[in-house]
Amino acid sequence: xxxxxxxxxxxxxxxxxxxxxxxxxxxxxxxxxxxxxxxxxxxxxxxxxxxxxxxxxxxxxxxxxxxxxxxxxxxxxxxxxxxxxxxxxxxxxxxxxxxxxxxxxxxxxxxxxxxxxxxxxxxxxxxxxxxxxxxxxxxxxxxxxxxxxxxxxxxxxxxxxxxxxxxxxxxxxxxxx
Amino acid sequence: xxxxxxxxxxxxxxxxxxxxxxxxxxxxxxxxxxxxxxxxxxxxxxxxxxxxxxxxxxxxxxxxxxxxxxxxxxxxxxxxxxxxxxxxxxxxxxxxxxxxxxxxxxxxxxxxxxxxxxxxxxxxxxxxxxxxxxxxxxxxxxxxxxxxxxxxxxxxxxxxxxxxxxxxxxxxxxxxx
DNA sequence: CTCACTATTCTTAGCGT
DNA sequence: AACGCTAAGAATAGTGA
Numbered sequence: 001x002x003x004x005x006x007x008x009x010x011x012x013x014x015x016x017x018x019x020x021x022x023x024x025x026x027x028x029x030x031x032x033x034x035x036x037x038x039x040x041x042x043x044x045x046x047x048x049x050x051x052x053x054x055x056x057x058x059x060x061x062x063x064x065x066x067x068x069x070x071x072x073x074x075x076x077x078x079x080x081x082x083x084x085x086x087x088x089x090x091x092x093x094x095x096x097x098x099x100x101x102x103x104x105x106x107x108x109x110x111x112x113x114x115x116x117x118x119x120x121x122x123x124x125x126x127x128x129x130x131x132x133x134x135x136x137x138x139x140x141x142x143x144x145x146x147x148x149x150x151x152x153x154x155x156x157x158x159x160x161x162x163x164x165x166x167x168x169x170x171x172x173x174x175x176x177x
Numbered sequence: 178x179x180x181x182x183x184x185x186x187x188x189x190x191x192x193x194x195x196x197x198x199x200x201x202x203x204x205x206x207x208x209x210x211x212x213x214x215x216x217x218x219x220x221x222x223x224x225x226x227x228x229x230x231x232x233x234x235x236x237x238x239x240x241x242x243x244x245x246x247x248x249x250x251x252x253x254x255x256x257x258x259x260x261x262x263x264x265x266x267x268x269x270x271x272x273x274x275x276x277x278x279x280x281x282x283x284x285x286x287x288x289x290x291x292x293x294x295x296x297x298x299x300x301x302x303x304x305x306x307x308x309x310x311x312x313x314x315x316x317x318x319x320x321x322x323x324x325x326x327x328x329x330x331x332x333x334x335x336x337x338x339x340x341x342x343x344x345x346x347x348x349x350x351x352x353x354x
Numbered sequence: 355c356t357c358a359c360t361a362t363t364c365t366t367a368g369c370g371t
Numbered sequence: 372a373a374c375g376c377t378a379a380g381a382a383t384a385g386t387g388a
Binding site: 007009011012014024028031035038039 | 382
């Protein structure tokens, strides 16, 4: 037992961009997908809420998590967004459209500093999730982008509209009153 | 500057069960939901995959994350599970039914040791996500449960069936060949 | 591909504001 | 409520089997 157990350099920071090496990326996908599902599971248990997650791998293989089930959550989501029950406040429904895709592509091509990374990550969120301060930061980053590329208009828009909705920096936002 | 900045005892372990205190649970929900969405965002960026997440709070308010968008991912998922394109291998589609709900309730009522916790968390996963070893562990935990309660039969079952499917310990499993 | 290990980074529970 | 802080706990990149 002349153990030389020090084979690993431990966890290293990684660049927040698409992992180049195929095999490396596959490993990261497996690990992080598991981590994501575990986090979702804990959220369900600790807070007593319902969660559905759908992930499509690069090979377009679907992976799903659902509590109580994927379908029950999706059905509820569909009903909420399609028929808009007035009995519920529902102030938190918001939808993003094309922008996040654009941003992620930019993110891959040009790796700017922390500022850019932060904005592009936030851009994938439902906008209602952001604080005003975060919106300010994102807005700044987006305005720099605007000169660089053309953002296509959203091709679809779900017909739920009794509340507030607008296009904010190419991002479709909806929140019922 | 007789600074007494040591007001916090730092992070403490918490019991993996529904948080009792309402306000406490609400805070945890906000923080962990943000953490979940961030993890999802990183998964998208690092691995170049598509992800959709839908969360319903206790008050049934929807929160969503989607890349490139919630709808595009959901549409793809619907198409895959409804019409079953044969061009794709699709070995990873699996669906859970009632079991996870039952388990989570048990989890709340009786807090057994690590063994039980581990099994009930895994139970919320799509079964294809588990290794054989994990299935063994879960099976053991479930067999103990069986004597304790009645599991209702799944009330729905999506009609995609060209591959493998079975009921495994009250859990509906599907994987196309 | 899956599993184990571990140094290191990241997340978050508990408080204060 | 939302935001900042901090230390303890949890996740994971790199590595080997």
